[in-house]
Amino acid sequence: MNTAAAAPIPRLHLAGVRKRFGATHALAGVTLSLAAGEVHALVGENGAGKSTLMKILAGVHAPDAGEMRLDGVPFRPADPLAGRRAGIVMVHQELAIAPHLSAAENIVLGAEPGHALFVPPGRVRQVAREALQQLGRTDLPLDVPAGSLSVADQQMLEIARALALGCRVLVLDEPTSSLTREDAARLFSLVRRLREQGRSVIYISHFLEEVQVISDRYTVLRDGATVGTGRTADTTAAALVRLMVGRDVNELYVRSPRTAGDAALAITGLSGRHYPRGASLSVRRGEVLGLAGLVGAGRTELLRAIFGLDSVRAGNIRVAQWSGGALTPPQAWAHGMGLVSEDRKSEGLALTLSIAENTTLASLPRFVRPAVQLAAARRWIERLAIRCHDGAQPVGELSGGNQQKVALARLLHHDVDVLLLDEPTRGIDVGAKETIYRLIDELASSGKAVLLVSSYLPELLGICDRIAVMCRGALGPALPREAWTEHAIMLAATLGTHESAA
Numbered sequence: 001m002n003t004a005a006a007a008p009i010p011r012l013h014l015a016g017v018r019k020r021f022g023a024t025h026a027l028a029g030v031t032l033s034l035a036a037g038e039v040h041a042l043v044g045e046n047g048a049g050k051s052t053l054m055k056i057l058a059g060v061h062a063p064d065a066g067e068m069r070l071d072g073v074p075f076r077p078a079d080p081l082a083g084r085r086a087g088i089v090m091v092h093q094e095l096a097i098a099p100h101l102s103a104a105e106n107i108v109l110g111a112e113p114g115h116a117l118f119v120p121p122g123r124v125r126q127v128a129r130e131a132l133q134q135l136g137r138t139d140l141p142l143d144v145p146a147g148s149l150s151v152a153d154q155q156m157l158e159i160a161r162a163l164a165l166g167c168r169v170l171v172l173d174e175p176t177s178s179l180t181r182e183d184a185a186r187l188f189s190l191v192r193r194l195r196e197q198g199r200s201v202i203y204i205s206h207f208l209e210e211v212q213v214i215s216d217r218y219t220v221l222r223d224g225a226t227v228g229t230g231r232t233a234d235t236t237a238a239a240l241v242r243l244m245v246g247r248d249v250n251e252l253y254v255r256s257p258r259t260a261g262d263a264a265l266a267i268t269g270l271s272g273r274h275y276p277r278g279a280s281l282s283v284r285r286g287e288v289l290g291l292a293g294l295v296g297a298g299r300t301e302l303l304r305a306i307f308g309l310d311s312v313r314a315g316n317i318r319v320a321q322w323s324g325g326a327l328t329p330p331q332a333w334a335h336g337m338g339l340v341s342e343d344r345k346s347e348g349l350a351l352t353l354s355i356a357e358n359t360t361l362a363s364l365p366r367f368v369r370p371a372v373q374l375a376a377a378r379r380w381i382e383r384l385a386i387r388c389h390d391g392a393q394p395v396g397e398l399s400g401g402n403q404q405k406v407a408l409a410r411l412l413h414h415d416v417d418v419l420l421l422d423e424p425t426r427g428i429d430v431g432a433k434e435t436i437y438r439l440i441d442e443l444a445s446s447g448k449a450v451l452l453v454s455s456y457l458p459e460l461l462g463i464c465d466r467i468a469v470m471c472r473g474a475l476g477p478a479l480p481r482e483a484w485t486e487h488a489i490m491l492a493a494t495l496g497t498h499e500s501a502a
């Protein structure tokens with residue numbers, strides 16, 4: 001008699017999944033097994049193939065080869081609707097919310113008329129309410145326009161939508177990147193709740209601390225193939241990094257001793273239409289000045305106002321030999337300032353243009369010989385380890401993290417004196433982060449001025465010379481980093497520097 005208990009059928013089982021885009025082997029044999037009620041972390045360097053794998057699961061791309069089973073049944077969604085019908089729902093970093101529709105309508109979105117998932121208008125509120133109930137978020141208003149809700153609540157609507165669609169596997173792609181710490185903690189308890197309900201979650205993140213807190217098991221991809229999988233409790237962050245990068249990353253944060261010079265950029269009493277409110281600061285040559293604050297505190301608006309992307313209501317900007325009320329972006333470039341924006345898709349990069357064009361062209365169109373562009377691009381591709389074919393590849397074909405590196409390469413190529421960097425390591429893998437920290441350190445040591453917005457406190461404390469905290473549009477004083485702790489920054493970010501010091 002066979003007494004061995006049959007192994008439970010995995011919720012999802014993938015074996016030997018392959019996918020090529022032209023000459024790029026995006027996936028070269030992925031194996032992944034996910035149980036019902038399991039939170040599974042999917043980690044890997046930028047370009048390792050995580051998004052491609054999820055797009056195959058969701059029916060966006062068809063695999064070239066490999067086996068896929070959902071609850072034991074062969075599964076190969078022909079299109080995204082088939083993926084959703086099968087119960088695979090993805091929540092991306094860039095949320096898919098219709099801002100003018102109500103919260104309830106957003107929850108039932110994706111269930112088009114004529115399909116099995118369609119919710120008749122009379123049942124919209126009820127379906128939405130039931131989904132929010134399962135998430136323990138009955139406090140969310142159903143009738144307000146979704147665009148008026150916070151980013152965290154909009155994300156909640158997307159997760160509620162996944163439940164309303166009867167999701168079996170929820171894919172969360174870098175879900176905490178735009179959340180405050182409290183909202184991230186709330187998201188974690190919600191993920192645990194989904195796990196208790198027997199739903200499976202694939203959790204993609206470059207934050208290994210999060211992976212360790214939230215996941216039961218993990219899979220590491222490298223160069224499109226599975227290189228490790230197991231129970232999260234049985235591994236360490238260092239071991240995961242080694243699997244991802246193929247080497248040890250010991251000293252992530254670098255900060256060479258250096259002396260700051262005179263001010264390269266000084267702003268006084270700068271006010272935008274909404275934020276900033278009367279911000280003053282000066283960034284010196286040879287220093288990295290960090291801007292901390294909660295999501296929505298006005299740090300992005302401050303950089304945009306300095307660079308001339310948002311209008312300035314009052315105040316003064318001084319950069320190089322120029323001084324005045326407001327610059328235009330071409331003037332900012334001309335005076336040696338460059339910006340890497342947080343939202344690289346909508347304003348940073350021209351996705352249909354090549355890496356070479358994006359790197360070498362500034363805001364002013366001018367003719368540069370293609371061979372010269374390509375040679376320059378090759379240098380940056382090597383220096384920043386941009387994963388691509390060659391410099392002629394369109395930026396839109398690169399993975400998110402590699403697009404970010406191209407945005408940074410553009411500033412380096414133009415040898416700007418003042419670098420305005422808005423969350424430059426968001427969505428960037430740990431090996432590439434190390435490269436970027438080294439670069440920032442080299443730039444500052446060679447006399448450049450760096451103004452760095454980051455929501456990741458270890459990074460701010462690790463690489464900045466001084467840190468200033470922004471709270472509700474007001475900017476506190478820039479103090480040496482030794483004067484700050486994570487706790488002090490959080491306090492100033494929540495209460496404002498003056499109140500927290502009181």
Ligand SMILES: Nc1ncnc2c1ncn2[C@@H]1O[C@H](COP(=O)(O)OP(=O)(O)OP(=O)(O)O)[C@@H](O)[C@H]1O
Binds near residue numbers: 046397
């Ligand atoms: N539509 C496409 N056309 C050509 N190449 C593509 C396309 N989509 C992805 N790739 C390539 O496939 C590889 C895997 O990319 P993918 O986006 O899956 O990586 P990732 O692990 O999600 O990276 P990141 O952490 O940066 O988001 C990369 O080399 C990328 O350039």
